[in-house]
Amino acid sequence: MMAIRELKVCLLGDTGVGKSSIVCRFVQDHFDHNISPTIGASFMTKTVPCGNELHKFLIWDTAGQERFHSLAPMYYRGSAAAVIVYDITKQDSFHTLKKWVKELKEHGPENIVMAIAGNKCDLSDIREVPMKDAKEYAESIGAIVVETSAKNAVNIEELFQGISQQIPPLDPHENSNNGAIKLGRQTSQTGRRCC
Amino acid sequence: MNLCPKGVTEHPADLCRNSCLEFRVPSQSWFSLLLQDVLCVPERRLLEDSRNLPVASGTARSERLLLFDDVLVSSPLSRRCLRSVFPGSVLTPCFPCPQAVWRWKLEQAVRQALNGKRDFPLWGSRGEGSQAPSRRFFTYAFRMEGRLRGATYEGEWLWGKPHGKGTLKWRDGRNHVGDFQEGLEHGFGICLVPRRSEDRYDCYKCHWYRGKMRGYGICEYGNDLVYKGYFKDNVRQGFGILENFSAEHPFKYTGHWENDKKNGYGVWEDKERGERYIGMWLDDHRHGEGIVVTQSGLCYQRTFHADKMVGSGILLLEDDSVYEGNFTEELTFVGKVGISSLFSWNSSWIHLPTSFLPTMENPNPVLFSSQLGLKEFPVEKRWTGIFEQFLEFLHSGCKEEMEESFTGFHIQTSKELRKSQEYLFCQRGSEEISWKIEEILEELVQHQEPESLQSYLEKALGSSLHPLGKLLRALTVAFQATYSGIGANRHLLAMAQEEVKFYSKKIWEFYQGLLRLALERKGRAPAQDADPRSVGSSLVLPLILPGFYPELSMLYMLQHQREDELYCQGIVELSLFPDIQLLEFLDVQKHLWPLKDLTLTSNQRRSLIKDKCFLSATECLQKLITTVDPREKLEILRQTYEELELTVSRLPGAERRLPMDDLLPLLVFVVSRARIQHLGAEIHLIRDLMDPTNQGGMLDFLLTALEVRGIFPRNSVHFLQCLWKTPWKSRNSEQGGVDGRFQVLAPWNSLNGFHGIP
Numbered sequence: 027m028m029a030i031r032e033l034k035v036c037l038l039g040d041t042g043v044g045k046s047s048i049v050c051r052f053v054q055d056h057f058d059h060n061i062s063p064t065i066g067a068s069f070m071t072k073t074v075p076c077g078n079e080l081h082k083f084l085i086w087d088t089a090g091q092e093r094f095h096s097l098a099p100m101y102y103r104g105s106a107a108a109v110i111v112y113d114i115t116k117q118d119s120f121h122t123l124k125k126w127v128k129e130l131k132e133h134g135p136e137n138i139v140m141a142i143a144g145n146k147c148d149l150s151d152i153r154e155v156p157m158k159d160a161k162e163y164a165e166s167i168g169a170i171v172v173e174t175s176a177k178n179a180v181n182i183e184e185l186f187q188g189i190s191q192q193i194p195p196l197d198p199h200e201n202s203n204n205g206a207i208k209l210g211r212q213t214s215q216t217g218r219r220c221c
Numbered sequence: 222m223n224l225c226p227k228g229v230t231e232h233p234a235d236l237c238r239n240s241c242l243e244f245r246v247p248s249q250s251w252f253s254l255l256l257q258d259v260l261c262v263p264e265r266r267l268l269e270d271s272r273n274l275p276v277a278s279g280t281a282r283s284e285r286l287l288l289f290d291d292v293l294v295s296s297p298l299s300r301r302c303l304r305s306v307f308p309g310s311v312l313t314p315c316f317p318c319p320q321a322v323w324r325w326k327l328e329q330a331v332r333q334a335l336n337g338k339r340d341f342p343l344w345g346s347r348g349e350g351s352q353a354p355s356r357r358f359f360t361y362a363f364r365m366e367g368r369l370r371g372a373t374y375e376g377e378w379l380w381g382k383p384h385g386k387g388t389l390k391w392r393d394g395r396n397h398v399g400d401f402q403e404g405l406e407h408g409f410g411i412c413l414v415p416r417r418s419e420d421r422y423d424c425y426k427c428h429w430y431r432g433k434m435r436g437y438g439i440c441e442y443g444n445d446l447v448y449k450g451y452f453k454d455n456v457r458q459g460f461g462i463l464e465n466f467s468a469e470h471p472f473k474y475t476g477h478w479e480n481d482k483k484n485g486y487g488v489w490e491d492k493e494r495g496e497r498y499i500g501m502w503l504d505d506h507r508h509g510e511g512i513v514v515t516q517s518g519l520c521y522q523r524t525f526h527a528d529k530m531v532g533s534g535i536l537l538l539e540d541d542s543v544y545e546g547n548f549t550e551e552l553t554f555v556g557k558v559g560i561s562s563l564f565s566w567n568s569s570w571i572h573l574p575t576s577f578l579p580t581m582e583n584p585n586p587v588l589f590s591s592q593l594g595l596k597e598f599p600v601e602k603r604w605t606g607i608f609e610q611f612l613e614f615l616h617s618g619c620k621e622e623m624e625e626s627f628t629g630f631h632i633q634t635s636k637e638l639r640k641s642q643e644y645l646f647c648q649r650g651s652e653e654i655s656w657k658i659e660e661i662l663e664e665l666v667q668h669q670e671p672e673s674l675q676s677y678l679e680k681a682l683g684s685s686l687h688p689l690g691k692l693l694r695a696l697t698v699a700f701q702a703t704y705s706g707i708g709a710n711r712h713l714l715a716m717a718q719e720e721v722k723f724y725s726k727k728i729w730e731f732y733q734g735l736l737r738l739a740l741e742r743k744g745r746a747p748a749q750d751a752d753p754r755s756v757g758s759s760l761v762l763p764l765i766l767p768g769f770y771p772e773l774s775m776l777y778m779l780q781h782q783r784e785d786e787l788y789c790q791g792i793v794e795l796s797l798f799p800d801i802q803l804l805e806f807l808d809v810q811k812h813l814w815p816l817k818d819l820t821l822t823s824n825q826r827r828s829l830i831k832d833k834c835f836l837s838a839t840e841c842l843q844k845l846i847t848t849v850d851p852r853e854k855l856e857i858l859r860q861t862y863e864e865l866e867l868t869v870s871r872l873p874g875a876e877r878r879l880p881m882d883d884l885l886p887l888l889v890f891v892v893s894r895a896r897i898q899h900l901g902a903e904i905h906l907i908r909d910l911m912d913p914t915n916q917g918g919m920l921d922f923l924l925t926a927l928e929v930r931g932i933f934p935r936n937s938v939h940f941l942q943c944l945w946k947t948p949w950k951s952r953n954s955e956q957g958g959v960d961g962r963f964q965v966l967a968p969w970n971s972l973n974g975f976h977g978i979p
């Protein structure tokens with residue numbers, strides 16, 4: 027049996043960039059044009075194989091509307107990875123993304139894996155954010171970056187696979203020395219006793 | 222005149238010879254007298270006379286030895302002879318000179334006298350029952366030089382030494398009742414020691430080891446002090462509790478001892494002053510870092526030097542104001558004082574170590590920020606004296622006879638405590654409290670599978686006989702000494718919380734040690750524990766939590782008091798809303814309104830209906846306060862969610878499952894209606910103590926949703942509107958000077974901004 031690892035992943039980004047759509051595509055392989063804005067946050071899971079492990083993604087999809095902004099820390103705490111989404115047709119959303127990165131760097135969990143998703147790449151004819159900008163920015167902060175389309179199911183799987191690969195493998199020696207009480211003294215004592 | 226078997230001989234060497242059968246006559250004339258009068262009674266039988274059968278070849282006639290069935294009489298001159306005849310221990314067959322027949326007859330006489338029955342042994346018969354027992358009961362006064370000089374011992378002997386149960390009375394009035402081994406107090410004993418000046422006794426009920434107190438004991442001193450704890454070499458050493466029950470200056474010290482003095486980490490409660498000192502000790506003085514909490518709720522942290530406070534300290538008042546500087550114990554300030562509020566985080570002296578950043582381990586920075594003692598008293602150094610004894614017990618191979626000396630007396634309830642103290646000795650050894658380590662180890666081996674392990678641990682931890690249960694009890698005592706009563710101070714929450722988690726870790730370690738020993742005894746290789754330690758301790762944590770819950774939940778309530786008060790205010794205001802208005806207000810999507818079955822016009826509904834929607838979910842959530850176990854609390858949360866889902870699924874046209882997106886407003890609704898008073902405290906307690914494997918999962922998500930809602934109905938509708946309806950930026954700008962990080966991380970910090978707004 028393969029070991030299952032649970033990974034908490036949170037999605038952050040401006041409202042309407044397609045966070046919930048990405049999750050919906052990833053988990054249910056489904057796209058809904060009339061999806062309603064998220065209130066508070068949403069939760070879903072999906073398990074995918076990664077090498078000789080299974081990764082169970084615990085996906086915390088947050089609400090992008092500003093009024094829910096202050097709740098975000100509760101949702102991203104303890105995350106192993108964050109997917110920060112922008113809409114390639116909206117320069118503003120890329121700006122918001124940078125703010126999220128900054129907040130995560132300052133207050134997010136240490137060693138959080140960051141993945142940038144430029145969503146709605148099916149609409150590249152009305153693109154406002156050049157691919158190059160995103161690439162450069164991602165490089166500067168050490169994040170992975172990919173352009174996605176929830177609508178056409180482009181790069182969605184790849185996005186999460188990329189995250190899986192960034193997650194450091196479990197250290198096999200981590201648990202070997204778990205404070206076991208040694209009984210060495212006991213045995214030596216009984217040995218002495220019989221003489 | 223029956224001289225036997227209780228006749229007191231005058232010389233310990235005599236005793237060694239035969240212990241109960243000999244009587245020596247002081248002078249020759251006495252001897253003749255005795256022979257004529259005293260000894261010549263009809264019941265007495267003469268077994269042998271040295272005139273008929275010489276004891277040894279060449280003994281003088283005057284050295285006469287008469288063996289009766291109950292007494293051995295020797296003439297004064299025969300002393301030398303006898304001594305050579307019976308050297309060392311009782312009738313050992315190694316004496317060189319006396320005749321074998323004499324030796325045999327004497328032995329038989331002793332045996333018969335001890336057995337209290339006359340039989341007719343055949344000469345030369347050996348084996349079972351034909352020899353005098355080496356063990357006997359006897360009273361003897363020691364007159365020789367040595368440790369026991371002047372003392373009288375009544376009890377069991379073995380080979381001429383007190384051995385077994387007995388009573389030793391000293392000339393100075395000391396009285397020891399208990400177990401002896403090879404002439405020394407060894408095992409359990411009760412010792413009364415008269416106090417020098419008063420007509421009172423110190424009473425030690427303790428374990429002895431080769432003549433000295435060692436291990437667990439209770440001492441009731443004549444001056445109304447009681448010590449319960451560990452001894453070594455006759456002095457208090459290791460963990461122990463000293464309590465003064467007298468009316469004048471009552472106190473209680475719970476902590477570590479060294480050479481009879483308070484030393485190391487300990488908690489001192491001065492019941493008169495209503496003060497508790499938690500910190501370090503040296504030679505009976507407060508010395509090192511220490512925290513003082515008082516009845517009035519204020520507390521301070523200082524460095525002590527031989528009982529005197531030195532340097533500057535931090536004083537935390539009830540109203541969250543903080544003073545830094547030098548102040549006396551009466552809290553008058555000396556010199557310059559800095560004043561700041563806990564809510565302004567730029568005060569330079571509040572150190573926030575980087576580990577307090579919001580990571581998984583420390584999810585709540587605000588909780589830690591005003592917390593004392595974390596750095597000064599690392600949790601693994603706090604109650605070492607308790608853990609040491611239990612580990613030592615394990616290392617010494619869990620010997621049954623040593624169990625009590627390491628793990629303390631078995632006491633079922635505190636009510637029984639006094640009783641058992643009084644009757645400790647009589648109760649001992651009675652079958653019902655006997656403890657079979659073999660059985661326990663056997664059970665350990667049988668209950669390794671997860672389900673049975675859990676129920677086994679539950680039983681073991683609940684038992685006052687099982688070493689695991691005893692360990693838990695000892696820890697509970699230490700915990701209560703620190704955090705109950707005066708110690709219910711919210712600045713100690715982090716210490717307490719960390720301590721309980723640490724206990725679960727140590728108990729799990731102890732369990733694993735026992736299991737390994739059990740397997741080793743069976744010759745089986747210890748199981749490769751595949752699961753990391755965290756799994757085990759998270760199994761133990763919910764099992765031990767009930768014991769610490771009263772103090773812990775009190776601390777949580779105090780810590781989140783302000784938050785919860787504001788939240789309650791908000792609830793009160795929301796409770797005025799009829800259901801529809803509230804549903805509307807909270808943005809609950811119309812198709813989720815469960816109003817169809819209410820047979821009222823929409824107008825009536827609007828104005829009248831309250832507490833009807835989602836009633837099942839509301840009632841379910843209210844059960845949150847009825848349980849202690851964080852697992853059960855989470856389960857209740859899950860059930861609440863299911864109730865919501867069930868209600869929604871019954872609505873016409875709503876076949877699909879309740880999407881998580883719609884959850885939040887519904888939960889806010891349910892929480893508003895459930896009116897749980899200390900929701901903030903509850904949430905934080907669950908989060909801090911829940912199984913870490915839940916982190917990030919569905920239950921964590923629900924908990925977070927609850928937490929979010931915990932902050933919603935805060936300071937009323939006004940706040941709600943702010944959060945719900947107005948953009949974040951404008952709220953943020955209201956916060957102005959407050960450090961952005963804390964504003965974000967701890968939304969209730971924003972209550973500063975909203976506090977007081979009508």
Ligand SMILES: Nc1nc2c(ncn2[C@@H]2O[C@H](COP(=O)(O)OP(=O)(O)OP(=O)(O)O)[C@@H](O)[C@H]2O)c(=O)[nH]1
Nearest residue numbers: 041042043044045046047059063064090175176177
């Ligand atoms: N063309 C196109 N439209 C998309 C794509 N992804 C999402 N959308 C649309 O964008 C709109 C918003 O999508 P959501 O998934 O609700 O966006 P969100 O980020 O979850 O928004 P919040 O929940 O408010 O934070 C919807 O109308 C979607 O149909 C995409 O890849 N291509």
Ligand SMILES: [Mg+2]
Nearest residue numbers: 045046063064
């Ligand atoms: Mg969404």
